[in-house]
Amino acid sequence: MFKDATLPEIENVMQQAWKAFHVYRKMSLKHRADFMRAIATELEGCGDAMIQTAMRETNLPEARLRNERARTIYQLESYALACEKGDWLEVRIDTAIPEKNPPKPDIRKMLVPLGPVVVFGAANFPFAYSTAGGDTATALAAGCPVIIKAHPAHPETSQLVADAILHAAEKCEMPDGIFAHLHGASFEVGKALIEHPYTKAVGFTGSLTGGKQLFDWANQRKVPIPVFAEMSSINPVFLLPEKMKTEAAEMAKLYAGSITLGVGQFCTNPGLIIGLEGKELTLFVEKLGKEITKIAPATMLHTRIFKNYRKKKDEALKQSGVDIVAHSEIKPTLNQGSPTIATASGQTFLSNPLLHQEVFGPYSLVIRCKDMKEMLQVANKMEGQLTTTLMATENDIRIHDKIVDAVVNICGRFILNSVPTGVEVCLSMQHGGPYPATTDSRFGSVGADAIKRFARPIAFQNWSNDLLPDELKNENPLGIWRTVNNELSKEALG
């Protein structure tokens, strides 16, 4: 239905984005925030048609899609607020000391936008991590034009959202080129976008193969650019002994829900559960298996994701030492992901790297460690993760501090006695983590700190007050927090 963008079209879009950048980056924080809020309003006004289209393209249920659109609107509104508030600008002012030898000049630093940002939307979040999602919202807040490469699994939904953004851009008198929307089922479109000299950063949510490819292209450019790819995570859950003594059954129930939520199609899906061999773990596995058999298979996002789920799951299940515990007792129909639990010993896991890989879907592997030493080996063998969870009493944590230490080094979010699914949109959220969870552990893609991915510091030395940007002026006309001579302050300079 939609044709792939041609090279001349891409060239034209990037030229427009570059022109728009020079206008947009000088627009006030308030103007940017108003634009973001206008996008939110447009999305709200899109009504049922958009939801129906998304349901048809993604097989996701109506309530989930309505919630996701509401979340997308909340993201735009809360990042707009953060944009205006200006904490993210990291303003530092050091005033001159002329009597110093040599004299100390007046220097004032703030973050400025990088330039046009190319965003690759996610298959599993047609709204919140796609066309008007977190990457787009934070890039716009930073002062960067956005070019969307629509996800080929939901091109019509993406087009509807893009139209809403373009309406908002018109209403807010944004420069042409502030936002562009391109289709591209072929990888050539993405490659051309990343290699274009006017592209200054990339946002991506998807597979490890896809994200790593973008990262490599970006680094092989004449001028390398940052890629923020959120890719692969199995989100390990450690069941510690004291906690297991009393709560094995409750935890099994809790995790059956988390593993199968949204047909397991969340990047924070718990794909690995690690416990200590013994009667508590046997009870946990039994209960978890029983719960899973009752959960009905459901249609996955699209055929490719379903086929990939089946292939990766089958591959995992046929590894030596891996036993199936349970699967849904209801027979799946076409493209339906069937909830499945398997188990393996600590040794099996430690000696087989294939079992460390993500199986995207409603699947989880329970690892039975023979002792705490082996559990620690498993923890130390873990690759970078978006999240790691401990199910533990306070005592467990104090006694098994080496497990805690190992986990701190591999994850972006460290959860205690809860489930990793569910990513709260707030400033304290870290949705990111060491590679291969993402390509840059120093940033995350949820919460207003994500704005800083698309900005860099510039220091103005020896400028007169009148010529400085408002953010750096003596009067502090925007009323933002600034570090003045090493102290945080909202005051005007004397």
Place this chain on the structure above:
Amino acid sequence: MFKDATLPEIENVMQQAWKAFHVYRKMSLKHRADFMRAIATELEGCGDAMIQTAMRETNLPEARLRNERARTIYQLESYALACEKGDWLEVRIDTAIPEKNPPKPDIRKMLVPLGPVVVFGAANFPFAYSTAGGDTATALAAGCPVIIKAHPAHPETSQLVADAILHAAEKCEMPDGIFAHLHGASFEVGKALIEHPYTKAVGFTGSLTGGKQLFDWANQRKVPIPVFAEMSSINPVFLLPEKMKTEAAEMAKLYAGSITLGVGQFCTNPGLIIGLEGKELTLFVEKLGKEITKIAPATMLHTRIFKNYRKKKDEALKQSGVDIVAHSEIKPTLNQGSPTIATASGQTFLSNPLLHQEVFGPYSLVIRCKDMKEMLQVANKMEGQLTTTLMATENDIRIHDKIVDAVVNICGRFILNSVPTGVEVCLSMQHGGPYPATTDSRFGSVGADAIKRFARPIAFQNWSNDLLPDELKNENPLGIWRTVNNELSKEALG
């Protein structure tokens, strides 16, 4: 005199660093800061022998080296203060809202250290950007062990500084492996260090070729790691017309000093001066030439740097359309860099990319533009820079706003009516810039914000107050600034 580190030695050092990391990252901010201050004290106590060694190895004059060591001590002390103050931790706390649907969990985020950092010292700063320099100080503040690859041009100085650090480590009861010092004239040592799985980040100051090589190695790892390489900059200076009307002669004198300071061996050396053809520029060039003839050649850091200077300068001078304006009238002796000024038209510069490259040494090229349109073309053609300078009246800046706009996009520090040489150590400093000035424009290598290069955020979800790190506890026992429910505060949580 010093043997290159062998692969088993490197393996051993990295194993030790990894062990040390697990101890050091949990030491308090105060303990880290005390260690940094102890290093400063040791350096102070090293006295004359260290200065004499550095003079012999680098050919730099005594006063310069004394100042540089004092600066290094200041860096350690001021970053220690910043480390303890904790602003760099970017603490964010969002408290739970149990009545929300779904309930909002308690989430608290802070920066944690990446792990062992490999630092490649600079040839041109044996103290301030080398063994105990900015990269080492900021990595230690972040909580990372440091492995130094000594610069082969000053191995003895580097060894003396390393010994001072190791003394301080012992006095402060730091874990073995907190700091290591390796020699390596061959690139193999650097490659092995970067490819080691326990290396988590790299700091580098040097050439574009060197830095780009490290960057590529780091990105080709199974688990890519960040490289902060400060590399190449010609630090363009734009002479705007109104300013030139009255101050051409003074500016020529000022710039003769800046171009030849330290035999031009600063990364912020002004290598390119851009003006408008006419009698003012003629006067400027004439005065600048006259000043330059009077400045004596001086011995460069080492033979390779001298040979490189001569080669790159000769290459630039023999380009079609490039004319020599003046050189020092005093004949240079062995390894002495002779101050030299050349000139070319705007068209010559625009059509010859070789002239955009850094000539490391006391050399500058004056570009004569035929009109402001051509000057804008020159500005737009510029690669990423550490600094760009405007010599301009307020009027100039308002009229020629397009030049200002072009410059904002290419530099890390934007200077008005001064010289780029001289990098103040303070929080507002940005010593960094778009590629090829550095490999990551989002960070700089001077000022306490540089600590953040070696840290990444982690969010603790649903942890009880007792189990949290001090930085995140309700009581705020460290008294640091934290963003609590979106508002900056030093208060304890109620």
